[in-house]
Amino acid sequence: MLMGSAAHAQTTPAPVADAQQNSGTIAPSGDQGQSIDPAPETPAAGDDIVVTGVRASLQSAQNIKRNSAQIVDSIVAEDIGKLPDRNIAEALQRISGIQIQRNFGEGSSVAIRGLTQVRTELNGRDIFTASGSSNALSLEDVPSELLAGIDVYKNPSADLIEDQLSGTINFRTRKPFDFDGFKISGAVTNTYYDLIKKSQPAASLLLSDRWNTGIGEIGILASASYQKTNFRQDTISTEPFYTLDESNPGDAATAALLGRTGQTTTLPHGTGIGEVFGDRRRLGIDVSLQWRPTDTLEFTGEVFRNDYKLRSYGYSYFAYTSGASITPLAGAPFTYAPNGDFQSGTFTDVPIGNNTSLGSRHSVTTDYSLNGKWKPTANLTITGDLQYVDSKTDNLNSIVGLSGVATTLTQDISGEIPSFQITSADGLANPATYSKGFYLDNLNNSKGTDKVGRLDGEYRFDGGILSSIKAGFRFADRRNRTSDTGYRYTGLTGAATNLRYVDLSGFFRGQADLFGDIQAFSLPTVLNYDDTRESLGITTTPGYVPSGTNTQAQKTYTGYAAAFFKADDLPVPIDGNLGVRVVQSKVAVSGFYQQVDLITAPDGTQSTAAPTFTEVNEATKYTSVLPSLNVRGRLTDRLQLRFAASKNISRPNFNQLNPSLTITEPGTAQIDQQHVTSTGNPYLKPMKSTNFDASLEWYFAKSGSLTVAGFYKDISNYIQTVITPRDVTFTDGVTATYDVTTYSNAAKAKVKGAEVAYQQFFDFLPGPLAGLGVQANFTYVDSEAPSPASDGPVTQLSLEGLSKYNYNLIGIYERGILSARVAYNWRSKFLVTTSANGTGNLPQFQKPSGQLDASITANITPHLSLTLNGTNLTNTVRSTFYGITTRPRDSIMSDRQISGVARITF
Template sequence: MFNQRIFKTSLLAVCVGQALAGVSVHAVEAEGQAAAENMEVIEVRGIRRSVEASMNTKRFANAVVDAVTAEDIGKFPDKNIGDALQRISGVSVDRQYGEVSGVTIRGTAPEHTRILLNGQTVASTSWYDLGPATRTFNMELLSAEQVAGVEVYKTPEASMEEGALGGTVNLKTRKPLDLDAHTYQVSGELSQSSLYDDTKPSYSFLGSWKDDDSKWGILGAYSVEEIVDGRHVLESLSGYYEYFPKNTGTGQESTVGAWGIGSQAFKAERERTSSQVTLQFAPTESLDFTLDYFAFELDNPHVNHNFLTIGARGAGASDVVNNSKGGTEKATIKPGYASIIYNPVVRNAVNMQSDVLNLSGKYSGDTFELSGVIGRSTSEGGTQGGASSWWIPATDDGDRIGDPAFPNGQGGTDGGFTYDATGPYQVWLTSLDATDASQLKFAQEANYETTVQDHDVTYAQLDFSLPLDGDFFNKLEAGVKYNTSDFERVAFNRNPKEVIGFVPNGNFSNWSGGVFNGLHSQSSGHTLNSYAYLDTDKWWAFISDKYAKGELVEVANFGNTFTVSEDMLALYVQTDFSGENFRGNMGLRYIDTDQTSSGYTRNGAAVSPFEEDASYDNWLPSINFAYDLSDDLILRAGASSVMSRVNYSDLNPGLAIEANFGSASGGNPFLKPYEADQADLGLEWYFTESSMASAAMFYKDISNMVYSTQTVEYVQGCGPTEPEWNKCRVTKPQSGGDGEVLGVELQLQHNFDNGFGFISNYTYVDSETVTPGGDTQMVPGVSENTFNTTVFFENDYISTRVAYNWRSEYIGVGSVQNVLNDSYQQVDASIIWHAMENLDISLEGVNLTNEVIQSYDVNYGLTQNTIEFGSRYYLGAAYRF
């Protein structure tokens, strides 16, 4: 029987030899095709083909590379790119709203993973107004249907763009000259989440054409994906601190906990749109041009209902039980004014979009190759407009917060409650019935932040490659790349015109749309799982009229308005080497970065713009080495220096104030990039054409780690009243911490002759960071243990897959305080029926067991969040013609 593995190895050797001899790539491909036509080639389809293609990418790479390959047009193995990446050893993912939003590679936080599209940066913004402005491309934007494959580089090469501390993810799309002349596919799908009873449609199209001589080609793709999604959360708000001191007279312990506890029901109606147009022109075998245009957009209008019990607004506490860390596990809060608040937030203008225009060209001469890329990517995003109202017990004093009829303060009688913070938050209301809308009234249309983000990236790159005739060095590469990045975030605070009578008929019974039942179904105990909720359509019509009349006005929030501009110049040189049974590359990349951070400073009522300049450079050497111990056994080693720039929001020179919470946050424009020296050693055994076992060890020595520090100081306007301004909790980043990561990756995959197969991997990471204050903790976002396995079966009629992933506990990323997340597991499954030669019917399920994410505060050992995403189901059909 024809051995496909030997054929592929031989073809690779032919390509390398011909390249060294100066023969064009197109000529080599033609010879390889002619040779293949005279051989018995076994065509592998479906999941098995995907597994083999991914494995061969890993096997023949010089660096440590893993891959996920689409089985066919529009048949990427997962609903989300991030879901597919977690099947790779050394990779774990971060979920915020059901879908994967960040990727952790080899013991580093998600923002230190570099995500590229066809090797280039994609401008990115976010829709979440309370989240940090990061550099990573938001995977919620990209439909998996358009992706042909994903490569994960765990060790860098000098020719690759810098910026990854953990690894680089390269998303690869299709080109028309690589496909058959007439390739078309249409697909449709229905989706539903278990949290909400709404069914939404999705559809996609891909078409590709080329002429008979394969000189001209055009590809177009378009997809629209809709889903009603969300999450149910039992959460703490605004950090942990002491809000009632110890009473020496009564012996009552101090009360240390979160500002408030919330029972949240978040619902979003997402629509994701992706477009691609690719033109390819190859007038000769040695010349090739490609023009790509991509457009991605996510509309995410949503409503966040939150019933809050606020200990910090109570009149005192009794029956306080503290743990050994001084955190309050249980307490009864005495009623105070607005110590219970129902806070529905309606966000209708929530959007983020990115586009990419990219022109690349390559000329393969007799003795050299020259290639270049120029492009631009822009992104806009943010959360604009909306409504955020506070409804409080109807028996609380006054018609609104700060009612002038109560100059000595306002009080309440029905805002008392008892809470338990030892597990998922449990709350017992003293007298209020949360399901009775008549027991609540309007208090204020709250101040909140609107953000508008813009990101503009331009780049120009020139690469030169020269074959060498030496016995050791066989290719020399050199190149230059110039990048510019301009990120701007403009923030507004809405200051409603607080007048009595803002809301006619202010009792909540006039505005309620019903009662939630069955929230937090996966959390045991006395959870606050039922309460009356707002009729959001009726309320939004009312609020829109207030905007039109000028009674709701947005004013600039200068403290969270900033710009970060960067000019980056990179030079590199790299050489490939090979000899008997070994190959590899070595190189050096130099990067010079000039950075300007602009913001605003406040002096009393005066606001003045200012900017800070910073610059730094980095020398990044790298070497990758592969040795063939036998035909099937490869030893790999690598060493390199890497860097990763800090988040844009960490460079904000201003100070953003949250007056309602008595807190403020800012950045530090002089933060240096993260840096790391790393080493890698691995062994790979390819024991059949589609099976392998591998083990690898890796080590990272990280410096310039960034930490959030919190101080209590005087900040004008920080707090509901002036006497509280000197108690403002100010959070800012600082660098100087060090960290170490030591890990082991194990991978095993095998295809059986009966149609069954599996892919499994396990990763152990021992990560440790030392803060500038000398404290030791795990690297944020990193689990010590992760395990993933996928079991599949396929024949001529069906293709099935069950995927399981698990990660051990990890420190939360981007939290106000250090948060420890419990271990998390998830089960996904799919079945595809090949109903006709070109027609597939599919059924897929994500998070079938409706797992939750449980987190705890590290400092005080108290509950932080309990997040339930629900299960998602998809029924689809795809036709190829």
Template sequence: MKRHHPGQTQAAHVHPFALKVTVAVLAGAGILSSASVWAQDAATIDTNTAVVTVSGVRKAAQSAQTIKRNSDEVVDSIVAEEAGKFPDKNVAEMLGRITGVQVRREFGEANSVVIRGLPGLVTLLNGREMYTSSGRSLYLADIPAAMLYRVDAYKTQGAEMVEGGTAGVIDVRTSRPFDAKGFTSNVVARVENRDKSNSTDPNVSGMVSNRWKTQYGEIGALVGLSYQKGNYHDEVTWNSPPEPRGNGITGPNDLGHVLYQGERERKAANFAFQWRPSQDVELFAEGISTEIDHAAQRQFFVAGLGWNPNSQFTLIPGTNQVASVTSTNAFPFSLSSTQAPLDYSIGSQGAIGARWDVSRQLRLTTELARTVSNFRQEFPIMDFIASPPTVTGNTYVNGGAQFYYPGYDMMSVNNYRVATLFDNHSHSEGRSTDWRADAIWNPAEEGFVKELSTGFRIAKRVASFAHELNGFMPAPGNIPLSSVPQLACTSMPMAGDYGLAQWLTPCAGYMHDNLTAIRRMFNGTGLKTEEDKLSRFNNEEDTYAIYGKAKFGFDVGSIPVDGTAGVRVVHTRASLNGFSLANNVILPVNSQPSSTDVLPNATLKALVAPDVIARLTAGKSMQRANFDQFNPGVSYNVPSTTVMAVGNGGNPDLKPIEGNNFDAGLEWYFAPTGSLTGTLFRHDFKNYILTSSTKETYNGIVYDVNRPRNMSKGTLQGAELAYQQFYDGLPGFLNGLGLQANVTYMKGDLTDVNGDLKPFVGMSKLSYNVVGLYERGGWSGRLAYSWRDKFVETFNYRGLGFDLIVAPIKTLDGSISYKINDNMSVTLDAENLLDRTYHDYHGVPSNPRDIRRYDRVIGLSLRWKI
């Protein structure tokens, strides 16, 4: 398809009075900041423990284990083996190996992330809130691994952390120049081959960093660049929901295929500047920007089964579900369609901040950050209609649907007509300014109180969104495809045998290159569809937060106990602007909700044996609804032969989700890279938000309208177990073997206002990861297997009374590296070795919905460093 878019050292002497006055002035002006990195990492004023030196697979595992052991909160981390070196391409992919974290992979990469089955995450970049366009979370796949220092997945939250997540916090830490001892640089060149898309694509990244001692103090600077290009191919074959066929028998109306192809380009850059004029003062400036071009096409084929009294069918043995059907001379509905999304996204964040150690006991930090993110999409869809007389369909063959058209040529332009254009488009934007300041005080004498800290944060956020109004355009008259053959392309080949192998489908590239002319063919003007007022929102949200936290310690007999107690008070004030429909008149709506949330948190950590830690945490968390969920408007599809009567709306009366969270853990650290840890957890929810479908009538048509609603309450509980060890006692080459393994078990449900139980969407009861490690001499490697149990994808699917359920998913990835010399290494990695499938079904396994297959990826990387 044609693309269109593109450790501390003493510095030189500086007069202390002048320096302190300068810092005070900058802090008062809001230019210095509490680098939340400092606020969260620093247990005391000595920050040496916050610097993680990494070298090799073993050292990376050791560093992650040290972070977990020393943390007040329940946290799991992934640390770079060396600066800029991770075995994954982006943040989302690496998170899938962390205990209790599950990711979903489609469209060529890992994307959505859940912690303990819950999607309510706070995503932070260097301790600061970061998001994508009008959403509340960062699209983690957009952050390339080349820029990372480490990733922390917090299951519990301290009072000093930015609020907003009931599931946990993902904090992505980028490299800074003071992380290294001096000059360092690296360049990574990678090519990856994907089997189903039959493509070989480049990935290039590089980083250079240095620090200097000058007469003005120590200065450090870092610059990083990344370019990733990736083609992908996903293929899907599906069944529509089952419907009664008489005598208790059920079967689908339609079968179909969907072939996804896309090309995604990511360009990213980051910088960091640090200046330490004296040992007591440090200033920094840093920023990151990512730009994504994504051109895709989704080729659909919808095969009606032509049900009539003469249709012949068989049943799946032992069920009343139809296995196969043949309808002769039925002229079933047959549609070929291409969706051609063209996406452009750009997001940037910049921050300046400082630390001032006023004395040996008092540290002040402050930080000012600005985030801007924009997204826009052109999404034309065109349909062709064919009229074959006979169809034969099988509802479950090779894991999916299979259908044929005997005696009918689906590759002839003479057998199609142009039917429909959907002129879809949307755009969204997010902007925010955050300022926070913190103070940390350590008593001069050892006692019960080890540290007191306090701080505040002020954040102003604006989010907006709009999409098209009724992009549906039927073709004027009967347009035979033979009269406009330039619109037709041959569909992509399929890896599996699903009957109809190829067909004619609208050309995505032609649609983008000639979109104005195509619009003119359908509407006579060539004009773009106007925006839907009911889809628009422009929301403002102001947040004011203040916290206080104490760290303490005492002995219970011979057992030392450390703990924290803190509280965060958050006041949120919003102005939510949208539109609603009353008596077919569109009216502006403004609501100004406000809330004050008090979020206490406490932890206890006891050293019950020299290498054994018992841990207890309890706290309250809150999560605001997404901005689009507040939108009072409802957007209705125009129902047709290809579009169901569906509406999507919001709920301006949504309340924040409240969570009371409890964790109890026991952790045994028997070696620098050896540990066995277990955690029991429970989350009690109030006002949990669940989106479901209900029947609503508009203009005499019954629509399935999806709306978010607050549930009355909910409970989720479970256990995590993790193990890590390198087997140093093994003989010979086996001496380099290591193992990481973890398992998570969960159960829970939600209760609505009527007392009915609802499932947690996206929660697998059981999941586990097993990662084999190896490092010896110049060789290192990983082999990672992940498995997650079935989960509910959509509650009350299309209002039909059953849930859409995803079957268990298993994934196997691997990599092997060889260090040629001190400056150069080569890595071979492979993703999706098992040719995984994604399979979901309508309530019960004998009613399948679809089966999805993805690319196998083989990558070869060459890394050069100094």
């Protein structure tokens, strides 16, 4: 089964975009980098062959890679609003060296060559989602229909903006001067999600035109995209494992009860499920105006706005003891792995919890930009650029929890899907089982701004080895503020009310061996925050206080110079660039340590007291000198060899620097649960990397190539996630232990690996088989960093989010009106986090997994096409484990998606 899109012979030649600029810093929009093949095939007399569809997109992407001054991979939309995948991250995973993380079934973030420190740009400028957790754009936020293409720069040059270790992802939008004149394109889509059993629409529209006027040529383009999606995610979890310590009398008694005295024995402290439903809504608008008053002067203004909403809601049900010991049922059979890890058995008197929850995020990012380009002489080009980014995010979390005690908990984690049974005296679907309850709500918002100005100049020489010199200056003032109420705890007294019966028979598509149905607080009520509080008799919302706000300010002053050279007279012609980038960074952060105690009334009800807090401020300044070298040797007209060496930095993101820490006293209904919180580290240093890259590239056809690349990165001050236990005693004498997630600079990390990429259409095959084609790539990445754990079975780790092996196999078929594609992506085991809560600092890994996607298109006319897409056709279950495979963590199942698309273009 293979993929593709129809190619048509037309009589009107298509315009060819300008070749990519040397720098790539502010990449041109549209299908950049197209060039004439050095040995083009000659069409029959009188025929002008114009390749369209997938062949054209692959050819354009190949030309960008071939002609770039750096090592670049690209994805180009085969038509307006038609990237090969509707989700940006899903499209990026098809590029060699890129691996993605998923959030509720959709790709949401990427790693390039094993590193997640990725820079995101829009048309060569900053773009980000305001958040306490990232300095970059959330890839799930942006509708892919707004993009003309995506370029991935895998090694830096002096004129590329710093602040990444792994690469830069540049999203390109279209401009009115990309088209000859009037252009209109639109599409409507409907997608069915099979686990949640719902369908949702999407639509996009682009209008563009250009005119010659008395004041020069003017063009206007406006495009908009609307998407609404649903999802469901079912999760089976095994709660953290603890090894019995027989020096502790309680653990010694447990070992004796199990007949395991003197033997290593590790027990999980419970289990649980989560059934999460949700929806996403994306609204994107892009408006650009271009004015060319003379042949030597051009201005481009653009407003790009992205409005994203995410809502997740549902039930979780769990039986676990947290850090408290768990009691085996006397006489019940138990089994163990050879290393002493529990595999099956029965426990008694285990606390149970039942949560109904709502989480929502609303992010709006608006990017205003103005670019001017002036060529006072044929050799000199001066470019000025101004940008202002405004981004806002609002979050809400609302949780109604019920708790009780299970009579027995029987677990079996030996199979692919863990199973468990819970029993209670009154039954899990009986409100009488739940003797306690609580309500947690939390509000937070973030606002980020960025003011950027830059000036670049390039002088081209008419002869000699030195082809051009480029220099520039950039100033950026980035600010972020996050305000958080902290979780407000409200204890609930009396019998549980407003409950609903929850049918779990379809959970995990019916493949899970579980405990049956439950009663839980009403989900329709929880979906409305005001109704939830009214139902519980809570009249106020959590208040923002000064101690709940943290701020970050980052100013950078950058200068660079680069020399571009070209020596065609050598036995092996070479070209490239040599440059240096000097950056001064000034970073200031502020926040608070906040402690929230509880007040217990005489009747036992509990409420939060006024918080106490201490302000924390920290400021740093440092200068980075970042040299770079890129060299290309053209061994033949079709074979070229590249080498690159560079230094780069990646600053800690704002969440990692945030010094704020909130500790809230647990209520009586929570005291036996695990207590977690998180904070940043304002003393983190920027990560530094020394990079070496090489690639051998063979372009044997206009859309056929075979490339092999190798890379090595030596990183210092690598930032890892760590968990530190902290005992806190509150004013009423209650003491609780909190697992505090934070960050530290590991001493060193190394990343090395290789990529192989191949694409070809098999035009030499007879008849209909000539429409067959293939894309394939394989990536090997090896990395190592010290584990935060001081002892235990895992002392050296790969980097977070990195699979050692990753491949894509994409089949293509393109013939006549038919276009088809089948894409399989697979990645090996990877590290999710270096420290998972309650594991004794053991890391958490995800098992190997693959996913199959497919599409078929009928190009009914040159202006109308119909497409059928399928995503996650293999119904992939993603599973994680604590450190070693005998300690499972999560098994996660998401929707399969089937969508139909109708597209018109004139």
